[in-house]
Amino acid sequence: MLVKLVLALVIPALLVVLFTRVTYSLYVGTGLAIVLILVSIMKGHGNEWYIILIDIVSLVVGYLYSKKMVGKFR
Secondary structure: OHHHHHHHHHHHHHHHHHHHHHHOOHHHHHHHHHHHHHHHHHOOOOOOHHHHHHHHHHHHHHHHHHHHHHHHHO
């Protein structure tokens, strides 16, 4: 249970940053991360509501960090 919480805090934010870094597009990177998280929820890896909520918070944190990172690119 603790492992799921830690992974839900870290993985979505890292996915947004990684996809944004690879595609050089904030919206494409965020969209890819959202799709990947939705697929994992549909497959049953995020059954609990608080895991989904933590995933969303982590996605927002990753989006904000990537937005700052993309600003440095331009």
